[in-house]
Amino acid sequence: MSMLTQRSIPKRLWWKTILCVIPLYPATSFAQAAGTYAPDGYSIQTIAAPEGATFEVAGLAACDNNRVYAAIRMGDIWALDNSTPQAALTDPKWTKFADGLDEPAGLSCAEDGSLLVAQKPELTRLVDTDGDGIADEYINIADGWEFHDNYHEYHFGPAQDSDGNLYGTLNLSHDKPGSFTLGAMGSTGGYRGWAYRVSPDGTFYPFASGLRSPAGIGASPDGEIFYTDNQGDWVGTSKLHLLESGKFYGHPVSLRDHPDYSVEKIKAMSPEELSQIAEVPAVWFPHVEVSNSPGNPEWDQTGGLFGPFEGQIFIGDQTQSNVFRVMLEKVDGQYQGAVMNFIGGFQSGNIRTSFDSHGHLWVGQTTAGWAAEGPKPFGLQRVVWDGETNPFEVENISVSPTGFDITFTEALDPNIITKSSVTAQDWHYDYSSNYGSPKQDLRDLRLTDISLSPDRKSVTVKLNLTEGKVVMIDVSQLKSTSGRSPSVGKIYYTLNRIPK
């Protein structure tokens, strides 16, 4: 197989992979996502990369065959024997499964044992026909979009729904001469800024438009498809959407490929007109405080192997070098919910997350030429729960007509439950061609009531709610009966609807 040699060693890319376990300590609440914090009982472990590899992990899949596959930007896919978690940490056995791909940025395990990879020009199925652990066939599954050799025309995915359809997302271009822009990112056509679906019989279908830099796509346990998008022009702050057929998610230049629109027609539309046809996200991720560049949504379906957060979504951030979690609920049949930081202090930019069968959360990392809080340009780490320690954290949150019910993983100290012990704010974001939006109409909210449940594990807070806002609730001052503080205290709830 291939040998990649670096004649002139990029000093900033070469870091010696050090096998280590980074100790993490509970910390007080952080205003920003950056920094080192973790729930009690959780730690970050660093996995040594294959020797000599520039291990910029942009695709990651922990498969049922006890292998963890990592796709690196340079074009290789590596496989790690993960049958024994400790051995994967202390003596990792890597083999190269495939190479020569065009900046792969997504991986998925197929039921037939093949591997699906999203590379820039194509969704490809890799098949090891002779069973030697190396892919022999690179099969074209879908290429029904246009790729113009622009560096920013990334391709992410695939995610699979309950009917076996595959979905991917197609980035807009950047600095592409001749492209149609209304801000920073552009499209020269061919479904840039779209999500697509490819059916089991291979039919390509442009599925939804309005995407900007949709670096993460994933399927929920129910087979619904969600995607994340990065803050920038027409995206006030990073966000999570349910992806549905025919819908428009906000970035207007993608509409040039929609049969009902033209470039001229799009140019004539005001932001107000565009906002009326654009979907609102299920969850906004506040910039800097949580996320600048979110990756794929990954659901905790470990059955408790990862601790008390079963069913929640875990997402890495490339800039903040953190992992945050999302708690969804449905109000009036529509998803909305909250985001909280979960664990911070990773070594590099987190772009991919994947749970393995041992209940460990693998985190693929590359800065991909951008900046990250973590000091290293690339790498692979995993988050491990010790299986014993019950962390003291917010377990979940649910909106009510008058406020929120917030559940904790351990009973609360009742002496600290007062109206002033929980603070809140709300705001919204502007929708425009500007690169991101500051918080609009930021205001403090006063609690009108707070009460503790009989089992002392939940508080109910009452406050004046307004639809269309992000509500931040800070529970940092609350303590458990054992005197612990949560490692993360700020909950950001996207209040699209107030239940009746």
Added chain:
Amino acid sequence: MRKSRKTWGGLCCASFLILSACSQNSPQDKTSAQATGENYTIAELNLGEASYKTHCVSCHGQNLEGAAGVNLADSEWLYGDTIANISHNISSGFPDSGMPGFAELLSDDEMSSVAKFIRSKRQGWDYVDYKIYPVAEGSAPDFSIVNSSKPVVSGRFKNGLADFERIEVPNFIVVLEGPLSVPWPEPTALLFEEAGWTNANQKTELQIEINDEPVVPVDPSGWDWVIPLERGSQTLKIAYFVSGPIKADEPWTMWHKSSARAYIIRSEGYPKLAPLSRRAKIEMEDSLIEVEIGELPQVVRIKTIELPAYSVNVGLTNNMSYAFNTRSCDIVGLWEGDFLNIGPNVIGRGKGAGQPMGDWAFHHPDVLSVTHDTDRDCRFKKYTRGESPAFYFTKDGTDFRISGHAQDTGVKFEVGVKGGSTEPSVNMALPDIENYSVTKTDASHTTSDNYTIVQTILIEKL
């Protein structure tokens, strides 16, 4: 095992060869003379080039890029950059550094000719004068203060590399100006990365003049500005405005000194040819990542110079490489030499194109096609790896298979159709290829995956 060059790759080599071939009547030679204020003749340059190839190339490289000896194409001249300085250094040498003097070997005219040849190959800024003007935090871009006030700091970057990290004020206009040499015959451009970095906090604005005439980028709305350059010598002036509130807790929202990078690039595919700033030089030095060929052919799918999007490069084991395109299902390129430098496509954000490290036999729009009509729809199905990578596609309702095999000094392409289907009249359209022989042969053997090979095309170096 194929050997690799320890250079920036075949592109520079190819540029050098093309430039050499063109030097008989190149207008660039005259303009280079204008840049330095010194006079060269075509005869002098030819004599200098011949002497350089005999006496200098082994240490300083075919492209003057340096190896055992120093780089002679950049702007870093430790011992003077005039013809007289260079001639003197050729004559005396630097015995302590391992360079002999050539006074006993070459005549004064020959040494002067070598000096002029070297000087004519200069790339980039000869030097850069800089002036820095502080501006108010958060002020709107306004370049009029350059004419109405004095700079607080001024000086010269003698090595021809603008160093933005010398700027110590957070809000400023910096004016950079100096003579620029563009020796390449192919179209080139100025690339200024992060020129348009603007957000709610920080504003930047760029004004560029070439020979005192304002110029505009190909895409003014882009963060990276690309401005076509003329071959030869010109005066390049860059005025760069940066201002905005400093937010220590949001450092990534601010312009950063290391973000601004300026290069001369080739217009096609944007490979970087010469740095114009210090950070750009560091980035370029990091940009060689060569894919070598081992015992098996390599297949690399990546943006590649001269090739259309959707091309897949195949490096064979005999120093020959070709590219198959999954949109047209044609062979869109064939080259001899080392395989690929993918560094420009993966370093940083990977904005550049991969570089074939050899000499083209042909490339797009010349193609090797299974029909005459390359516009007909094809459906690419898959490729296989192993000893003989093969590409499978459907065209005109027929399943095809095409594979390239190393054979002596060439490539034998085999074209097959799926067994059981009616054999079509396969008619390979061939490009005109100089210095190669092309032999088309009908065949009728069957592959293990039930394709009937109906035709072979052997393309061999003469």
